[in-house]
Amino acid sequence: MMLLIAPVSGWAGGGGNSNYQAGDCSCHGTVSSATVGMSASSTLLTPGEEVTVTVTVTGGETSNRPLGAMILSKLSGSRTMPTENGWTVISDSVGTAVNYNEVSSYSGSATFAWKLKAPDTSGSYTLYARMENSANGVGYYKDYGAGITFTVSSAADGSNVVAIETPANGSTLTGNVTVDTLVNGDNITSAQLLIDGHVVSTSNGTALSYTIDTMDLTDGSHSIQVIATSSDGKTITKQVDFTVANHGALVLSVHQSEWIPTDIIFLAIVGCMVIVGTGGLRRKKKWL
Amino acid sequence: MGRRSRLPKVVRNNYERYLGLALGFFLFVAPFAVFTWIAYDLLGMEGNASIHSLCYRLPLDWLSGGSAAAVGPLAAVFIGVVLVVALLFGPLFCGRLCPVGAVSEFISRVIPIPDKFRMRIRDTRVTASLRYGFLLGFIALAWLAGGQAVQCSYGVNLGRYCSSSILEYMSLGLFSGAAPVNYWNTGLILTLITWLVLGGVMMVGGRGWCLFFCPLGALSGLSHWLGSKLGLYHIQFDEKKCRHCRHCEVSCPMWAIGLDHKVEPSLCMGCRECIHNCSFKAYRGGFGRQRAKTSMKVQDLVRNIKSTGTFMLASSTVPAAMIVTGPCASVGCAACPLGGACTVAMPLIFGGMVVYSKFGRIRRALSSLRSRLPRLGKS
Numbered sequence A: 001m002m003l004l005i006a007p008v009s010g011w012a013g014g015g016g017n018s019n020y021q022a023g024d025c026s027c028h029g030t031v032s033s034a035t036v037g038m039s040a041s042s043t044l045l046t047p048g049e050e051v052t053v054t055v056t057v058t059g060g061e062t063s064n065r066p067l068g069a070m071i072l073s074k075l076s077g078s079r080t081m082p083t084e085n086g087w088t089v090i091s092d093s094v095g096t097a098v099n100y101n102e103v104s105s106y107s108g109s110a111t112f113a114w115k116l117k118a119p120d121t122s123g124s125y126t127l128y129a130r131m132e133n134s135a136n137g138v139g140y141y142k143d144y145g146a147g148i149t150f151t152v153s154s155a156a157d158g159s160n161v162v163a164i165e166t167p168a169n170g171s172t173l174t175g176n177v178t179v180d181t182l183v184n185g186d187n188i189t190s191a192q193l194l195i196d197g198h199v200v201s202t203s204n205g206t207a208l209s210y211t212i213d214t215m216d217l218t219d220g221s222h223s224i225q226v227i228a229t230s231s232d233g234k235t236i237t238k239q240v241d242f243t244v245a246n247h248g249a250l251v252l253s254v255h256q257s258e259w260i261p262t263d264i265i266f267l268a269i270v271g272c273m274v275i276v277g278t279g280g281l282r283r284k285k286k287w288l
Numbered sequence B: 001m002g003r004r005s006r007l008p009k010v011v012r013n014n015y016e017r018y019l020g021l022a023l024g025f026f027l028f029v030a031p032f033a034v035f036t037w038i039a040y041d042l043l044g045m046e047g048n049a050s051i052h053s054l055c056y057r058l059p060l061d062w063l064s065g066g067s068a069a070a071v072g073p074l075a076a077v078f079i080g081v082v083l084v085v086a087l088l089f090g091p092l093f094c095g096r097l098c099p100v101g102a103v104s105e106f107i108s109r110v111i112p113i114p115d116k117f118r119m120r121i122r123d124t125r126v127t128a129s130l131r132y133g134f135l136l137g138f139i140a141l142a143w144l145a146g147g148q149a150v151q152c153s154y155g156v157n158l159g160r161y162c163s164s165s166i167l168e169y170m171s172l173g174l175f176s177g178a179a180p181v182n183y184w185n186t187g188l189i190l191t192l193i194t195w196l197v198l199g200g201v202m203m204v205g206g207r208g209w210c211l212f213f214c215p216l217g218a219l220s221g222l223s224h225w226l227g228s229k230l231g232l233y234h235i236q237f238d239e240k241k242c243r244h245c246r247h248c249e250v251s252c253p254m255w256a257i258g259l260d261h262k263v264e265p266s267l268c269m270g271c272r273e274c275i276h277n278c279s280f281k282a283y284r285g286g287f288g289r290q291r292a293k294t295s296m297k298v299q300d301l302v303r304n305i306k307s308t309g310t311f312m313l314a315s316s317t318v319p320a321a322m323i324v325t326g327p328c329a330s331v332g333c334a335a336c337p338l339g340g341a342c343t344v345a346m347p348l349i350f351g352g353m354v355v356y357s358k359f360g361r362i363r364r365a366l367s368s369l370r371s372r373l374p375r376l377g378k379s
Helices: A002-008 A261-281 B009-013 B015-028 B034-043 B058-063 B073-089 B092-096 B099-110 B124-145 B163-175 B186-201 B208-212 B215-229 B247-251 B273-277 B294-331 B341-358 B360-378
Strands: A035-040 A050-058 A067-072 A088-091 A100-103 A109-117 A123-135 A138-152 A162-166 A176-183 A188-195 A198-203 A209-213 A220-230 A235-244 B234-237 B283-286
Touching: A035 A123, A035 A138, A050 A067, A050 A123, A050 A138, A067 A109, A100 A109, A162 A220, A162 A235, A176 A188, A176 A220, A188 A209, A198 A209, A261 B124, A261 B186, A261 B208, A261 B294, B009 B015, B009 B273, B015 B034, B015 B092, B015 B099, B034 B073, B073 B092, B073 B215, B092 B215, B099 B163, B099 B186, B099 B208, B124 B208, B124 B215, B124 B294, B163 B186, B186 B208, B215 B234, B247 B273, B273 B283
Parallel strands: none
Antiparallel strands: A035 A050, A050 A109, A067 A100, A067 A123, A088 A109, A123 A138, A162 A176, A176 A209, A188 A198, A188 A220, A220 A235, B234 B283
C-alpha cells in the first residue's frame, strides 16, 4: 500500500520496482528534457509469443537521483498496465516481473528491458513507455507517446496480416487477371508485389492490387509474391504459383472438384432420364 | 449441268434453320453477342453483352421464390418475346436460333453412332411427363423448401449447372483468349457431360438437354401447347398421306412424334424437320383446331393415365433427392463418414444400367457361349 501511495506523493527516493498504473505517477507533472526511446524484438507476434521490449532514456535531468521507467498499455485512464491488457510480464531489468523499474542513480543514460508474453487473442496491441525522475524537488516525466504497435496473429505464418487473395495458388490463368492482396498490419510500413521476382507494384503498407495481362507472360508456370516489411524490419513473404495457359484455355484444370449435395440431385435427375431413355433401347424391335 | 451441293440432304432440305442456328451463336454468345450489343445500344443500357444478359433461367429463379428484380429488363423482354412467339408460331427460338441446343444437336449429327445405340423415348407422353415433371418438381420444392434449397438447373445459384455459360466460356476461350479464371467445378463438368455426351451424343437428335433441363424450352413448349389448343400455329398431321415409313420419328430431334405420328406440341420446337423429311407431305404447319374422333379421345385419356406415373416419378425425383441429400447438405461431402462414396456409386449405377442395356447382345452372346462350352468339351 505504501508503495502505491509513494509515487503519487512524489517521494524523492523513487517508488521502487513494482506494478504501477499510469495515473499512479501524477505527481511527476513536468515534462523532462530527456529522450525516451522504445524498441521491440518483433512486432508481428503469435499469441503467447515472447517479445523483448527495451526502453532507453538519455539526457535530461542528470542529478544522480533515481530514475524509473514503465511500460503501459495506455498513458491515461484505468487498467493501463500491460498485464491488464492481455500481456504477461515474464521478466524485467531487475530480475522481477513488474512494469516499473528504477535505476538508483541516473547519470545521463539508462536502459530497461522487459520480456513479455504476447496476449492470447489475435489483434493489434500498443505498448507505451514513460520515464519519471525528479531533480531539485521537481517531478519530471517523459512519455514515448508513439508507442509500439504489435500485431498478434492467430495464424503462425501471419496470413491474416499479409495474403494473396486472388488468384488462388495453383490456378491456371488466361486473359486479364486481377491480383488482390491483403496487407493488414498496423505496423507494416511497406509492401511490394512481385511477379516472377520483378517488382510491379509497391505501397506504404496498404493492400496492393494489380492486373496481369497474361498475354504478356509465356504459357507455363509463374509466381506472384507479396513482401511486407514491418516497422522493425521484419519481412513476411507470401507466394502463389500459377500457370498461364492462353493457348489451351479449353483444357483448364478443375479448380473446385468437391461434390455438393445438389450434384447428387442433378445426378438423380440424369439417372431418371437415362433409365427411362435406355428403356427404349430394350424395345428397339419396335423402333426403326 | 448444275453442280450438286455437297451439303447433307437434311441440311439442304431445311437450310434456313441451320443458317439460323449458326447465326444464333453470333447473335447471343460473347465475345460476339451481336443481338445484345444492338439491344444495349437501342435501349441506352450499359454492361457486358453476353449470353448472361438474356439469362433465361432468372424467371425460374423468380418463380422459385427469388427476386423479380433479378430479371433484368432486357432478359424480361427477350423471354417475353420468345414465349409470345412460341404461343403464336411455335418455339422458333429453340428450333431455329438457340446456340446451346444447336451445339449438342450438331455433335449428335457429326458423331457417327447408329441411332439404335442411342437413347430415345418413343412415347411422347412419357417424354413430356419427364420434362414437365422435372420442372414441376423443381418449382414445387423451391416453394416448399426455399429457393436456396434448389441449386440445380431450374433453381437458384444457376451457374453451377448452366450449359449456356459453358458454351460462352468455350467461345471466349476460342475467340478472345479471355475465358474466366478457374471456371470448372464438379457441377459444370456434370453439366458438360449431360449436355454434350448424354444429351447430345447418346440421345437421338442430340436435344436431351433441351428436353429435360432447359427451363426456357419447357416454358416455350407449354406456350406452344396452349397456342395449339387455341388453334394457333402448330404442325398438323394428315393420316391419309402417311405411309408409316417413320422417317419423321427419327428426324424429330425433340422426340415429339410418337407412335401415332402426331406431333406433341408440348415437345415440338418448331424446327419443321418433320415437314421437310416427309416424302409424302403428311405434315404441314397451319392454324386451326383439328377435331379428334371420340375413339381417339378415349385412347388419349388412357395414355394420359398411363403417363401420369411417369409424371409423378419425374416430379418427385427432385424432392426425393433433396430429402435423401438433406443430411448431406448439413454435413458436406468432404466431412461425410462415407467419404463421398455415393458420388462414385451413383455414376457407376447409372453407367452400369447404360452398359447393361447397350450391351445386351454381348450378354446374350456370352450366355450362348457358356451353354456351348460343355458341348465343345465333350466333342
